[in-house]
Amino acid sequence: MENQDLPENSNQLDNFFGISFDAEAWGLLRQIALWAKICALCAFIGYGAVLIIAIFGHKDYTLETEGFSVGAYVRKGGTIAGALISMLIGGFINYFLYRFANAIGRGVKTMDSLALNEGFDNLRIYFKIFGVLLIIFLSLVALGILIAVIALGRRL
Amino acid sequence: MEEKSQESPFEMHLDDSGGNILRETVRWSRFLSIVGLAGVGICVLVAALGGSSLLAVYSRTLPGIEAFTGFIILGILIVLAVLGLLMYMLYRFSVLTRKGIETQDQSLFNRGLKGLKIYFLISGIFAILGLLFNLLNLASLI
Numbered sequence: 079m080e081n082q083d084l085p086e087n088s089n090q091l092d093n094f095f096g097i098s099f100d101a102e103a104w105g106l107l108r109q110i111a112l113w114a115k116i117c118a119l120c121a122f123i124g125y126g127a128v129l130i131i132a133i134f135g136h137k138d139y140t141l142e143t144e145g146f147s148v149g150a151y152v153r154k155g156g157t158i159a160g161a162l163i164s165m166l167i168g169g170f171i172n173y174f175l176y177r178f179a180n181a182i183g184r185g186v187k188t189m190d191s192l193a194l195n196e197g198f199d200n201l202r203i204y205f206k207i208f209g210v211l212l213i214i215f216l217s218l219v220a221l222g223i224l225i226a227v228i229a230l231g232r233r234l
Numbered sequence: 235m236e237e238k239s240q241e242s243p244f245e246m247h248l249d250d251s252g253g254n255i256l257r258e259t260v261r262w263s264r265f266l267s268i269v270g271l272a273g274v275g276i277c278v279l280v281a282a283l284g285g286s287s288l289l290a291v292y293s294r295t296l297p298g299i300e301a302f303t304g305f306i307i308l309g310i311l312i313v314l315a316v317l318g319l320l321m322y323m324l325y326r327f328s329v330l331t332r333k334g335i336e337t338q339d340q341s342l343f344n345r346g347l348k349g350l351k352i353y354f355l356i357s358g359i360f361a362i363l364g365l366l367f368n369l370l371n372l373a374s375l376i
Contacts, residue, residue, distance in 0.1 A: 100245050100344070
């Protein structure tokens with residue numbers, strides 16, 4: 079019985095061995111790593127720039143000239159908080175993209191399958207975080223639409 | 235043996251763990267690409283059905299915008315087309331890589347990786363443009 083099961087099991091284990099990283103795949107992986115690193119680095123520098131703009135940028139003078147001096151500062155505080163939150167979330171997501179790019183680049187250079195697996199695992203986490211955030215966003219939109227429909231129904 | 239010696243020195247096989255990781259990666263990327271494509275489709279519908287009324291609303295807050303209506307519509311169409319292409323490339327990566335692993339087809343697998351390469355290429359160009367925009371804003375502070 080065991081012998082009869084063996085070929086099936088071994089076939090399942092060997093399932094991925096037909097796929098290999100050939101010269102074309104190496105070239106593609108090298109370019110993927112390069113562009114992913116560019117994306118992550120631009121995002122990191124961009125978040126820093128946005129934070130500096132939020133901190134040292136001009137206050138909302140339209141509010142100040144209208145006599146709402148405190149309002150202008152509150153609005154500026156909100157901008158800084160917004161920049162900080164987007165920097166934290168974006169930085170966290172792009173950290174995994176940077177790790178993906180680094181690991182793939184290292185794997186391609188040294189032909190290390192462990193580094194490639196580590197890279198793809200980071201890409202998996204990167205897409206997973208995006209997916210979870212998207213699910214949260216869509217749920218909030220659905221909730222908003224539901225509340226709007228209920229409110230409209232009560233008015234009618 | 236002969237077959238092995240003819241194998242390219244670049245060649246390295248995808249192992250079990252790597253295959254499983256890639257399978258889960260493409261599952262999430264497929265979800266993202268489908269939602270992204272649906273989002274782009276909704277934006278196209280909104281632009282086609284309510285574009286003129288949206289422009290009328292904006293023309294009240296930004297007078298003189300009517301003169302640039304053609305450019306604005308063209309700009310929106312280009313952005314939506316590029317975003318659609320971006321999501322389509324992510325979808326191609328998801329579908330082709332998964333099919334390649336399941337059917338053990340090397341060319342499908344490589345075509346999937348090519349989709350991922352174009353996806354990151356477009357994202358990279360967007361990231362560079364975004365960074366330039368942010369740096370210009372920063373320079374205007376000095």
